[in-house]
Amino acid sequence: MTTALVTGASSGIGAATARALSAAGHVVIAAARRLEALEELCASLDGPALAVAMDVTDPASVTRGLEEARPFAEAHGGISWLVNNAGAAESAPVGKTDDALTERMLEVNFHGARRLTEALAPVMVEAGGGAVVNVASSAGLHGYAYVTAYCAAKHALVGYSRAAAAELGEKGVRISLVCPHYVDTPMTDASAQRLAEKTGKSEEELRAFFASQNPGGRLVTAGEVAGTILELLSEGESGSLVELDGSGDLPGGE
Numbered sequence: 001m002t003t004a005l006v007t008g009a010s011s012g013i014g015a016a017t018a019r020a021l022s023a024a025g026h027v028v029i030a031a032a033r034r035l036e037a038l039e040e041l042c043a044s045l046d047g048p049a050l051a052v053a054m055d056v057t058d059p060a061s062v063t064r065g066l067e068e069a070r071p072f073a074e075a076h077g078g079i080s081w082l083v084n085n086a087g088a089a090e091s092a093p094v095g096k097t098d099d100a101l102t103e104r105m106l107e108v109n110f111h112g113a114r115r116l117t118e119a120l121a122p123v124m125v126e127a128g129g130g131a132v133v134n135v136a137s138s139a140g141l142h143g144y145a146y147v148t149a150y151c152a153a154k155h156a157l158v159g160y161s162r163a164a165a166a167e168l169g170e171k172g173v174r175i176s177l178v179c180p181h182y183v184d185t186p187m188t189d190a191s192a193q194r195l196a197e198k199t200g201k202s203e204e205e206l207r208a209f210f211a212s213q214n215p216g217g218r219l220v221t222a223g224e225v226a227g228t229i230l231e232l233l234s235e236g237e238s239g240s241l242v243e244l245d246g247s248g249d250l251p252g253g254e
């Protein structure tokens with residue numbers, strides 16, 4: 001039984017990861033901005049779980065959230081696993097990607113994960129070991145049109161994670177990455193909705209288009225990403241990277 005902090009646990013991949021961790025007998029600290037959704041999730045889990053309000057883009061909120069979680073975490077052996085999953089994707093063409101949009105993307109997709117890793121990895125080293133999984137994206141490895149800021153932020157997260165993995169692996173803390181292509185979550189629904197408004201196409205057509213862009217020809221499921229995260233937390237080399245593209249069978253898929 002290990003205690004894991006999952007950010008962005010109020011929805012999609014984060015909620016699926018919290019459920020998978022709990023089902024495997026682990027203790028969950030679920031963090032995001034929407035406390036009510038987190039409380040609902042935690043109430044639905046069989047094992048010990050705590051909901052913590054946290055905005056990963058706000059250093060004071062991160063510190064407050066970690067302080068709030070401390071007694072619960074200490075009662076369960078301390079936080080040994082961290083899943084940096086909170087993220088958001090905004091789109092705009094080159095020429096319209098201004099400083100504010102770029103900062104928003106960097107804050108939530110890169111600095112949020114960096115901030116929590118900086119706070120918790122040294123504690124894990126001190127405690128004798130731990131594991132961090134950062135949820136990047138295929139946009140952290142490849143370039144896509146109309147999302148320069150999102151791609152830049154996810155590339156930054158990949159670079160930070162690779163360097164941290166090299167540094168901390170020998171100190172007993174493994175840092176790994178999951179890089180999914182399009183996943184069937186509210187984030188993809190929102191992208192389909194935004195694009196439908198712009199193009200006049202139906203949301204269903206656009207979801208089918210997103211699925212066709214994945215090398216496997218279908219959307220990855222949140223359960224598949226969660227299963228992969230659980231595997232990476234449990235075992236493997238520091239610096240492992242799994243790219244999920246909708247081809248093949250993966251653990252936790254449904």
Ligand SMILES: NC(=O)c1ccc[n+]([C@@H]2O[C@H](COP(=O)([O-])OP(=O)(O)OC[C@H]3O[C@@H](n4cnc5c(N)ncnc54)[C@H](OP(=O)(O)O)[C@@H]3O)[C@@H](O)[C@H]2O)c1
Nearest residue numbers: 008010011012013032033034055056086087182183185187
């Ligand atoms: N969906 C995809 O196709 C896809 C593909 C590759 C990678 N990813 C990545 O996977 C991760 C999860 O995405 P998802 O698809 O599960 O999307 P989602 O359903 O929209 O979930 C995003 C989560 O991030 C949280 N979040 C957003 N801003 C936050 C902030 N400032 N502080 C704390 N939490 C915040 C949201 O919670 P609150 O609103 O309650 O704060 C929510 O729980 C993201 O990092 C995303 O970039 C997604």
